[in-house]
Amino acid sequence: MSRGPLVVVGDLLLDEDIEGEASRLAPDAPAPVVDVAGVRRRAGGAGLAAVLAARLSDRRTDPATGRRRDPKPARRTGRAGTLSGVEAAPDAGPLADVQVAPDAGPLADVQVAPGAGPLADVQVAPGAGPLADVQVAPGAGALAGVEVAPHVEVAPHVEAAPGAESVHDSEVPPGVATAPRVASLPDSEAAAGVEVVLVTALGSDEAGEIARRCLGDGIRVVAVPLDGTLPVKTRVLAGGRPLLRLDRGGGTPGRPGPEVLRVLESAGAILVADYGRGTADVLRDALTEAARRVPLVWDPHPRGGPPVAGARLATPNAKEAAAFSDRPGSSLRAHADRGADLAERWGVTHVAVTLGAAGALLTRAGSTAPLLVPAPPVAGGDPCGAGDCFAAAAAVALAAGALPEEAVERAVAEAAAFVGAGGASAVSGEATPSAPPSHGAEPPGDAFALARRVRARGGTVVATGGCFDLLHAGHVGLLERAARIGDCLIVCVNSDASLARLKGPGRPLTPLADRMRVLAALGSVDAVVAFDEDTPERLLEALRPDVWVKGGDYSPDGLPETRALRRWGGQTVVLPYLDGRSTTRIAHRAARAAAAGRRAR
Structure with missing residues (x-):
């Protein structure tokens, strides 16, 4: 560079x-x-x-908000660890005969820079974690002799991008190549x-x-x-x-x-x-x-x-x-x-x-x-x-x-x-004290504007919140019932840092941007906004919904959100949750299934 x-x-x-x-x-x-x-x-x-x-x-910085992105996991060694962040420099020789021991964690985020030799003859021993998120930059050597697990990501050579989707169902004329959707270049670039x-x-x-x-x-x-x-x-x-x-x-x-x-x-x-x-x-x-x-x-x-x-x-x-x-x-x-x-x-x-x-x-x-x-x-x-x-x-x-x-x-x-x-x-600058503050990874934009519009026409603003780390039927049912209470539903989502503090090591399972995108795609949800704190009280002070919905068997009187809503005459309601559905249970079932699969091999 x-x-x-x-x-x-x-x-x-x-x-x-x-x-x-x-x-x-x-x-x-x-x-x-x-x-x-x-x-x-x-x-x-x-x-x-x-x-x-x-x-x-x-x-490390999100361009829209100016906040630090969550750092990449530290490199670890050992049988149960994760081999990550492996980089082959330009003009390096082949990365060959890589062996991953049984019961090792996934081999992840392997990046091969342009001009590097081939990544070849990688052997993954029985019981090893998947070879995942391997990124090969355009111009890098071949990825050969590798048994690749699902979800491996290989960046295409730029002059050939077969199978890409057309744009908004428009017809792409002959001679126009299409490139697949990508999140960003590897960090090393x-x-x-x-x-x-x-x-x-x-x-x-x-x-x-x-x-x-x-x-x-x-x-x-x-x-x-x-x-x-x-x-x-x-x-x-x-x-x-x-x-x-x-x-x-x-x-x-x-x-x-x-x-x-x-x-x-x-x-x-x-x-x-x-x-x-x-x-x-x-x-x-x-x-x-x-x-x-x-x-x-x-x-x-x-x-x-x-x-x-x-x-x-x-x-x-x-x-x-x-x-x-x-x-x-x-x-x-x-x-x-x-x-x-x-x-x-x-x-x-x-x-x-x-x-x-x-x-x-x-x-x-x-x-x-x-x-x-x-x-x-x-x-x-x-x-x-x-x-x-x-x-x-x-x-x-x-x-x-x-x-x-x-x-x-x-x-x-x-x-x-x-x-x-x-x-x-959303870009930070100078604001008068009366302007609503920014919260989390999602600055006050659509959610706040939506709330103002609904209130201006005499409607009811409904909000709910949670981690939504793995969206399941319990979440969907709660959101559908909450949406029927008023004229719009705004979902407040814990940021990655907030979720990690709340749920502990290994969480989140799904990054904030993906969680927000999935929620926004639901027909019951009108807007999504994130918050960095442990509870959404500060966000609710700016949003000022008429109704705050909580799912489960909570007592509304003991919730910090209830105290906040009382300050402007809002109401907290608790809706029953679909029994037997939870992110933690789903994650545990997935872990048990993966362990059983390894033993069967």
């Missing part, structure tokens, strides 16, 4: 969300009156791209801890100072002089829905100083987040030179100039690509033709046309075989900032040595996760 910093170049903005409720019209005009609940401010434009790049470059530098036009006005604070301490800012004030974009939202946007401020970038040029010369990779306000234009010559040396990703804007020749990847969305190219049509083939046309016209290596919920289409000049990368399904969410997340993820991956195909796969997955977690509104 390049040792130089990842340099983000572009126009810093200040994004401001004024949040509240609108339940009446003004007496002097047919306009809604918004009762303001709080104001949130965050770095926007290239600032948002820099914040996301910094989080994405550290795989991430740019862990790389420095992120933001080069942007910045003055000393109040908006500029707020934007600097919103960037945080982890991003170094190198300023181009700004003649004017920092642009501010203000959204007015009622019940979580935008009503109005106000734009103010703006200026003209000046001549870049020697420090700016030195930073570009030292860059290990560059992301241009062009918002059409001139920063990229005044640095065009330096960026053209840099594109000859390091990976450069250009996220273009209709009001800005084209990407510089030699850029590794340009990332217009479908609407922008249609504005840049005169190729007509809205089909997948039309998107592919426009991408190839722009790659040739701009002189860039690849163009990834982002298609929103459909994923992205990677093209290059003269190619008739673009790569379609479908996006994983997302329940709800906010797409604001998804383009910045896509470009930032692609830049981080290229900085780590990924191929463009790999970079786009990771960018699609990260952008989908970002949207599902609430989009740009």
Whole structure:
């Protein structure tokens, strides 16, 4: 991986969300009156791209929330332990004749880097755990002579991805390859801890100072002089829905100083987040030179100039690509033709046309075989900032040595996760005290907006909570009955850390993101939100449901949630639980079945 910093170049903005409720019209005009609940401010434009790049470059951090992800299990040795995190470096010889002793734990997270020799003749002795989660990077040697247990994950060579699904049942025309859905690149390929530098036009006005604070301490800012004030974009939202946007401020970038040029010369990779306000234009010559040396990703804007020749990847969305190219049509083939046309016209290596919920289409000049990368399904969410997340993820991956195909796969997955977690509104910044606080891995987004909308129309907000580590019939029955009590059902889920404290070693069995996705797919559930504490009291204070549902034989009077709901007139109810169903019992039955199977062999 390049040792130089990842340099983000572009126009810093200040994004401001004024949040509240609108339940009446003004007496002097047919306009809604918004009762303001709080104001949130965050770095926007290239600032948002820099914040996301910094989080994405550290795989221990969730890009949407900025919180630490759960660390990987420590490496262990011994007959009952787990052999994990085995990495073969590039150009290494074959990893061969690996033997796993009887009764050993699973051989997991084996990663073979590009250029490594074959992983061959791996022998798993009777009674050993499964060979699982083996990841072979594109270009690695063959995986040969291995008896592979179910659920082994092998990353495909990027030029061939057979069997991938089409996007939203749309027909994929001949010549368009599809890539399977992936979560992310292996950790060994991430740019862990790389420095992120933001080069942007910045003055000393109040908006500029707020934007600097919103960037945080982890991003170094190198300023181009700004003649004017920092642009501010203000959204007015009622019940979580935008009503109005106000734009103010703006200026003209000046001549870049020697420090700016030195930073570009030292860059290990560059992301241009062009918002059409001139920063990229005044640095065009330096960026053209840099594109000859390091990976450069250009996220273009209709009001800005084209990407510089030699850029590794340009990332217009479908609407922008249609504005840049005169190729007509809205089909997948039309998107592919426009991408190839722009790659040739701009002189860039690849163009990834982002298609929103459909994923992205990677093209290059003269190619008739673009790569379609479908996006994983997302329940709800906010797409604001998804383009910045896509470009930032692609830049981080290229900085780590990924191929463009790999970079786009990771960018699609990260952008989908970002949207599902609430989009740009979930990114931390500055908030007034009246704004609802963030909780756990899921920031206040759909759940809080949903609760406000239901209350505004006089409906009943119902909430319930739990770990939901292995969703079973008891859970499903409880959720269905809870949903019938009111007008919406919000499920509060223990985070991984909270669940581990509650249930002890070996838990969770299912990571938080998977638990939330499964719950959100149920017809009885309207929104899902996570909390980090041992109990959901703090979350309920912000959510303020009318009814809190608990399953089992609890006494409502002894529950901490009951005390919380009484403060705003809510009610706790206990519903009977389906007898004989529990996650712990299912896990124990599975363990006994696995042990019996090993003895039978």
